[in-house]
Amino acid sequence: MRHDGRLSRMLHVLLHMEEQQRPMTSEEIAGMLGTNPALVRRTLAGLREGGYVVSERGHGGGWMLGRPLAEMTLRDVYDAVGSPEIFALGLADDQPQCLVEQAVNTALRQTLDEARALLLRRFAEIRVSDLRDDFASRAAALGLNVGLSCADA
């Protein structure tokens, strides 16, 4: 089953966006992610609706942060990209007649819900700015000056 990389990618984009003092075009971002502009626009559209980023058209246009990274959590971003399905594991039948299967569903559902709750709770605790700080620590530890490390940059 193919994985859903939208949350991962958008976090990456947001962090890079903060480093820039200018709007980033969909094409730049696409090159960064190894994909194409249309997909970038499609996914960033969700973040725009939430006010996390702002887009501008025409000359000098592109994407910019709509608010500080300290004011958005991973949970916010997760929801902004459409709250995608978390689990690949699923139930064979959601509303079975069979009592046996109902017992199976109850147990699995309960466990999955618990894991989901933990995950979303953690997401809500982590600000995107925390990732930037972690990034800064990494760079410092390696004695690097902060800059783009992208292969195509």
Next chain:
Amino acid sequence: MRHDGRLSRMLHVLLHMEEQQRPMTSEEIAGMLGTNPALVRRTLAGLREGGYVVSERGHGGGWMLGRPLAEMTLRDVYDAVGSPEIFALGLADDQPQCLVEQAVNTALRQTLDEARALLLRRFAEIRVSDLRDDFASRAAALGLNVGLSCADA
């Protein structure tokens, strides 16, 4: 993304298997699950390797429990069906050069690992027999005598 129902289905099968005093054929089981015999054999093959079920060929053959339900946990069954991927969420790139993306991956991976650990811990705590007991309680609460509730039975 399509869900992985192997764990769910095999639990269902194991519970029904215990009710029977005779081997169940792949065809019977397939009818129960709403699928076909080849898929049943394919999936049950994993459980056989773990000794959770036993298969017999020829006349009067079929599938039977290889050990009591009290001696297998959901974790055992999960592993027996091949330890399928738990999450639909994933990272865009597993080993990125970009320090920013590494920071993103670290945070996401840590959170996913935590949720996965919780899930597997719970699975290891639940015996398949616990599901049977839950099933029995349901049946009793409804004043039903235990029997097949399958539409095609």
Next chain:
DNA sequence: TATCACGAAACAACAGAAGTTACATGAGCC
């Protein structure tokens, strides 16, 4: 008005479980 860049729709590609078909193999039964 020419160009830039987003907006959005439409469609093909891809991955992995599920579904299906087909045939070989072995076990019982007559």
Next chain:
DNA sequence: GGCTCATGTAACTTCTGTTGTTTCGTGATA
């Protein structure tokens, strides 16, 4: 021995949702 039942296994198709791609429309700047 030969027939039938049922598993064992491989090969192939179908299904579903993200991803990838193309195309055209719209607004903004120079």
